[in-house]
Amino acid sequence: MNRRRFLGVGASVLGAGALAAVAGPAAARLFAEGHPGRLLSSGLDLPEPFQVPLPVPAVLQPVRTDATADYYEITQRVAELEILPGVRTEAWTYGGTFPGPTVVTRSGRAAVVKHRNELPVPSVVHLHGGHTPADSDGYPVDLLLPVGSSSAGQRAAGMPGMSDMPGMAGMGHEAGRTAEGERTHTYPGKQRAATLWYHDHRMGFTGPGVWRGLAGFHLVHDDEESALPLPRGDRDLPLMLADRSFTEDGSFRYPAIDEDLASPGVTDDYMNGVLGDVILVNGAPWPRLDVDRARYRLRLLNASNARPYRLRLDPQPSGGDALVQIGSDGGLLAAPIAHDVLEIAPAERFDIVVDFSRYAPGTSVRLLNLFGSGRTAEVMRFDVSGKKVGDDSTVPDELSAVEELDASAVDVTRKFVFRRSGSYGWTINGDLYRPGRDLARPALGSTERWRFTSDLHHPVHVHLNQFQVLSRNGRDPGPYDGGWKDTVDLRPAEAVEVLVRFTDYQGTYMMHCHNLEHEDMAMMADFTVQ
Template sequence: MKTHDKPAAAVDPSKPETIPKFIDDLPIPVTAKPNHREGKDYYEITMLQTKHRFHTFFPPTTVWGFNGQYAGPTIQADSHKPVHIKWRNNLPDKHLLPVDRTLHGVEGNPEVRTVVHLHGAHVSPDSDGNPEAWFSRDFAQTGPAFKRKIYEYPNSQPGATLWYHDHAIGITRLNVYAGLAGFYFIRDPFEKQLNLPDGKYDIPLMIQDKAFHADGSLFYPENSNPPASVNPSVLPFFVGNTITVNGKLWPRLKVEPRKYRLRFLNASNTIGYTLRLGDGREFYQIATDGGLLEKPVKLQTFLLEPAERAEIIVDFSKFQGKKMILQNTNVEGDMGVIMRFDVTLPLSKKDTSQVPEHMRPTQFPVEEAADKIRLLTLSASTDKYNRPVFLLDNRTWDDPVTEKPVRGSTEVWKFINLTDFPHPMHIHLVFFKILHRRPFDLERFQEDGSIVYTGPEVEPEPYERGWKDTVNAAPGMVTSIIMEFKEFTGDYVWHCHILEHEDYDMMRPMKIVDGPEKF
């Protein structure tokens, strides 16, 4: 593992072992500044092709970014104070990365299409970023679900770490990998009373894996291995060979000997990270996808699947002068290293922030109160090109809507994972509670469709017991979640957040209805 300075000429971006670590300081994404329009915060944010330097010893890399920035600008919103955003596409007509023309929504449409989904937001369907609501450069062409140019986010939810990213049908994996992602924080008065670390001690950390060509350009495979007969072809997975945080390769963050609030986001296409600080230092988790927990959870490690967020407080006061590596314990070597914290800054003022004993009181729905229980399979098949294709309930995106929750109802969804790897399942519009996971007899289910459990219910991990919008549906398990459909009616989606799966074909429409469910 190379961590020392070396001549830039010795660095080959395609070979991680030549890239020195902890050279660059962690960048903090800029905060977007709103205008005021009709008494509301109003933003215009433009998707642009730009140059970005992932490492001091790299040449500039062509990427896509919101307002030409990688990561995109952070949007700061107040709970119950609406925000309007006009998302603009000013990207080239030709994609940076190889586009598979065989995927749904791709053939016959512009090669470069975008639509922005605010992940974790409770919004009306016309501002949700439906995959079919895409638009090309300057709105010259739009998809069948496109309804408006300016999205409205009511922010009628508690404070939480959300994120925004592209969601265009058939090319989400490419657009996000190219750089179309950013943070969106909702803050509320209750949170502000807790005296958590704030200001420059409140740090967002967007983790993504990348791969590069020798010239420093982004590498994304054109085909699978062995290759499919169609080219370019979608991959079943993508795993890079380097790690970026906020757009820098293996950065360092110089910190003071005091408490910091760290907001983690896994914005990778496929891989999950099991994070550990140093040799297993303890820290406190204070929030999940949907915001604050009831009380802090003391941890030494936690798993973060694609699209999941977790907020922790680390107290560096006892480690003055030390350096601690944030690790991914899932693997060894280069991909097992995320970044480094250097406790080398002097304490600028007395640290009066706290780890509260109690935070947000929460009343979760109980399983017995569910109006409906849905059994939903996660499975794999092959297409006419003999490629793997992943399906939800054995249906494709284009099949008719089958999930039609009634507004005001409570539902339990049971994800039956028939594959041999986890799927991070995301449901738009709602937060849910993870009830439990339970092992089942896979062979018996495949024989006659019956669920025969082979063990007791497994409680969710301590770090996933708050409100969630993405859940790790583990292999060989039935993963049960419960949620309430309270606010809006209309067309939404649910999908696996492995972006290669979402694009083909592990995404389904969902319609929230006012009356009794009808098929």
Template sequence: MTPQQPPFGAGSNRRDFMRNGFSSLALVCTFAAQSSLKGAEITRSTAPTSAGRRFKAATPFTPFSRDLPIPPTLSPVSTRQGVDVYAMDIQEGLTEILPGFETPIYGYEGIYPGPTIRARKGRPTIVRQTNKLSFDSNVHLHGGYVPSAHDGHPMDVILPGKSFDYTYPNDQDAAYLWYHDHAHGRTAHTLYYGLVGSYLLSDDREEELGLPTDPEFDIPLTIADHAFNKDGSFRYSENVDLGFRGDTILVNGAVSPRMAVKRRLYRLRLLNASNARSYTLKLGNGRTLLQVASDGGLLEQPVLRSTVLIHPAERIELLVDFRGFRPGSEIVLQNIDGESAGTRNVLRFDVERGGGAEEFKVPRGRMRTIEKLPAPNASRRWDLSLATASGVQWRIADRGYDPERIDVRPRLGTSELWQWHNPSNRIHPMHLHGMLFRIVERSSGVIHPADRSWKDTVGVLAGETVTVQPWFVPYTGRYVFHCHALEHGDKAMMLQLEVER
């Protein structure tokens, strides 16, 4: 059984899963009402009968019943002249997301999420990607300073059976980057079916600050909403207007898992890999979260937050100190915007005894100095709208994507003011390839302190205008900018720029 090849339908061609033992269970993608959340603690409700308890224990959507999976760290196949070389296959796979079921996916190395690459500033990497799928694919290093030929432009694809060596200079500050498929017209499907992975770039500065970098305490968390067919396969239905919305949250490919933590400091790197859903995250009992980084790396100073809003494709890095919790404590991370238990419960932290001597520390005061941008030499307004005259199509400045057209030609080293104007009633997370920007103004109010550092994606709310200042460095060449609500980007909400000398 494999996911259906693009173009996808709502279902898949699937093998008979009678052997899974759940064949008589019509899977409804909601959690059992096994526990109610009350602050930081879980207050277990009493089931009316033992039979009821057994039924609830059997449902594959029971929250916090599975340990958090940690994607493996990929090892180089060779290291030569200061360059780390990796090899990865883009292929079909089967993974157990629901107990007793095998869910077909597309995956880097056949797993979901793909393996984590841990790279270092100033030490280039080459990643040889071999496409073992039956259709075109490619790989975009999201947030990376990458030459245009290696950016994963939507039209630069790897044919089935072929390979491409992506070269990443890693000449930028430490940041949580991620890689994903970007072949035009099918990203909503291929990312949903599993083609995402983490790329963690480190540098001396974050180590000087004492931030956790040991993989045991530095954890990437890929959050995405999904839905399931009754045989355990992913269910997808295209919604060009709203974007796909699932009824079950997965973290690293597990339904609302639990994470055993020691009484010490953890660095949690959150990626919203959902097609279109935004999350407002809150730690149980109103406990605060300390944000230290966003898309483009470290913030100038740590920011204490009671809630964290994260739009599709954004990354947020949090420090959570579990030394203040007693062994046996259960602390729940919730999405307070969830419309059901399946989209509210995100992750539970189970505090264990032990922890040992703390080798990491919470940074105080300034963590970095943000570079000063050159004065903008142009201003542009990009209206975000839905056109329905000849089929449903999202547009930027009343234009849909045309790979033969260059929409803007900024000069290398310059900056401009870009105004994203959103009169629509949908959120548009706008992403710029190959370079970063700063948020200058939001019509909806003051810019949050956590959004004042470097960004590559910004959520433009319904009715809002957001002004950003991109800096066109470090490479010349052709790149794209687009909405990262994946169905919007696939349906033409993408334009093309070329940085010139």
């Protein structure tokens, strides 16, 4: 990435104060609310909303089990999918579908997942939110090469250009654990019930990899969750929110510098993030779902590259408090929190319960995105049935015994500044990412206070361990910061402090911005647990 290309971002990366001077108070307010990126328009007529039934990703069945583990196999391959009605789209997929199949596991049992790469490019699989040994975490240069990629030249494919960026030397395949054709990831299951997801994490190419379809759910259950009278079965729904754009022929449209993805990066206008003009839920555009007059558990995942959502039901039920949050990234909250609106940044997950019995039979309830405009202001629709059904589910006043980390017992306090630095790239503490260079070396078993500060909007993700938000801008945590988190929404000119305890596994892990265009432009950092 050269200086001209980075400076081409222009007003999209100005600070809030500078933006106010240039574009007036309305633009400054929009920016301050945390809207990154630039809209990428599709080149074909878009379908009318609420015509397509909501699909639910299939649950992946284990190929075998033993006393302690379940074994799964996933083939990464190109598939022709009908995402827009009547239009064929070539996607990169896990198992031939977008989203990929849902992996369902049990706390205390290992999940052993073998991936086979039949894509035209290398890949890296990261279990987002997984408490995982380092060799299965999905370090960004732990390449899984396509089947048949055995020559030295093919080994290095996928990394060209990155070493040309200042400070980016050493990015070749030698920095990681390269495998050919197949790789097995072992997830020991030493974590509580939670909504996780898996996605591509190849360095420099996470944005286009996820955009083209490499994402799926991984759900963990445990005895504590199973004992609660929460909605289950067909009323426990994973919902993957993702925006995309399409070309005239139905292909995914993405503003890569190199259409063949031999060199990383996006064109000037999209360096602060790519926003699509089609809102997909579980891979379907603006779908609809017939629901009973009963409670539903909705596992919301923002799998967009850069788009944040502010979600609201329309109409609101009488009395409000329509969205009852029961869980966050790392599983159940201690007690439910009722919201009228819910803000969800890229990579965050929120488990919510919606009671559709509060609506009259025949009501159509839209899920809106108040951060959107035009077509992106709508997400999906729920059509409430008129028939009587039984519903023995409830939301208890107490959900889980959540341990609260002790802020007075921290071993180390560290500061991490997420910002554009100089003329070159997105940085953490002024450094562009380089594999093998640590920004922290926490001790196994220690608890640390990490302070994140920002220039612009950066959803910050930490691998290995969930954390707890201690404060936001020197005050109490925000309304969406509760529970165990692995991704925190850092808005422009904010400071967020979190407590993180390092348990079970030593080795090198990462933190990074989960605006995938920022991530691909070097806003990542290593830390090594000793």
